[in-house]
């Protein structure tokens with residue numbers, strides 16, 4: 001049900017620009033207005049979310065420690081898993097962001113015959129996740145060719161490596177296959193494992209379908225139903241130079257691609273995709289474990305008005321004595 | 331706000347990366363590709379028409395060439411019949427470059443704009459190019 005709802009939403013998102021372009025001639029709306037609005041919502045929403053997070057105090061270090069903390073000089077510290085200073089934290093964050101280390105360490109518990117409890121690594125999720133994210137990044141960087149003139153050399157290097165197999169014309173990009181395959185795995189995992197299906201929400205399916213839709217329209221455009229790439233680049237260059245033009249005869253499929261991307265960007269700040277910014281702010285990862293080396297004062301501490309027992313006794317000593325209650329000071 | 335410095339720096343980097351194309355292109359002249367058609371062969375044509383319709387050529391010429399290559403090299407089929415019933419020899423050098431003998435002002439106009447570098451020229455020759463070993 002949730003799956004169906006998410007699927008229909010994405011299909012609707014694909015149909016909207018098709019109708020707008022095919023029947024209403026709204027090239028300018030879908031080629032210029034929508035992308036501008038989407039990017040504005042993306043940047044402003046993203047900043048808002050991050051600033052909001054930054055308002056929560058982090059009074060105490062709460063890193064998840066997976067190794068020996070810094071203690072006596074002859075006990076070896078695990079510097080990456082239990083960092084005590086900034087360099088260690090940077091190393092740990094880099095491993096987390098670039099290689100998803102904590103996902104890699106994800107384990108699965110199984111009750112085997114015996115009965116015996118077994119812990120195994122569940123590497124497939126990590127593999128699919130890292131394949132997906134890196135492919136996405138490579139594709140995004142390769143798209144820079146549509147947004148720059150002259151195109152910087154690192155884009156060409158990436159294109160060369162990615163099209164290294166030289167299959168067909170236009171050359172097959174390895175990341176295109178990897179992206180779609182990884183997304184397919186992530187989707188199948190959601191429906192095939194009952195526990196995961198149980199915790200999956202509409203938004204989980206929606207993001208998967210949306211990104212799959214973007215990848216699919218891109219692949220269709222490149223290898224099957226081609227569009228006028230020169231026209232697309234003119235549109236893109238106009239957008240970034242703030243002098244938008246919409247060349248005629250680009251091809252409807254491109255507008256579907258662009259509208260889905262705009263949807264993704266506009267939806268981003270409201271969704272779980274904010275983990276892109278959130279990963280940098282995860283307190284269990286980005287704090288050095290120096291609880292015992294530094295004093296961390298709770299920032300919302302206000303001066304508490306205390307009334308100690310000694311003061312209490314001073315105040316009520318006479319009454320206490322009269323009532324026969326033992327007192328500490330006579 | 332806590333860790334103000336780091337948060338602001340992070341957001342500035344983020345906004346900078348998102349709008350990178352804008353910053354990268356500031357002050358760069360806007361060029362448009364301008365594929366030229368004035369070659370001797372095309373000037374002689376009465377009806378200036380490519381192999382297929384102009385739109386089809388713009389969008390699909392690379393796939394057409396790929397199809398030609400496979401047809402010639404794998405199946406030894408050498409003639410292509412266009413939708414309008416004309417016959418063409420399926421050849422990159424002898425057909426395309428017969429009419430478009432100005433590779434630099436034609437193909438390359440678009441290709442350098444869209445950043446495509448067909449690897450075909452590792453083996454095939456462009457018009458007017460020296461042939462390395464004196465024969466073809």
Ligand code: HEM
Nearest residue numbers: 139142143146173176214215218219221222229232236261
């Ligand atoms: C979230 C961002 C985006 C993703 C994930 C994405 C994904 C893809 C993919 C997977 C392809 C297949 C070919 C390739 O890998 O190069 C593609 C092609 C394409 N994309 Fe995107 N895209 C994105 C943003 C954009 C934007 C902003 C534009 C233009 C304004 C655009 C225009 C195109 C065009 C014109 C093609 C066809 C390229 C060709 O025929 O070689 N894409 N896209």
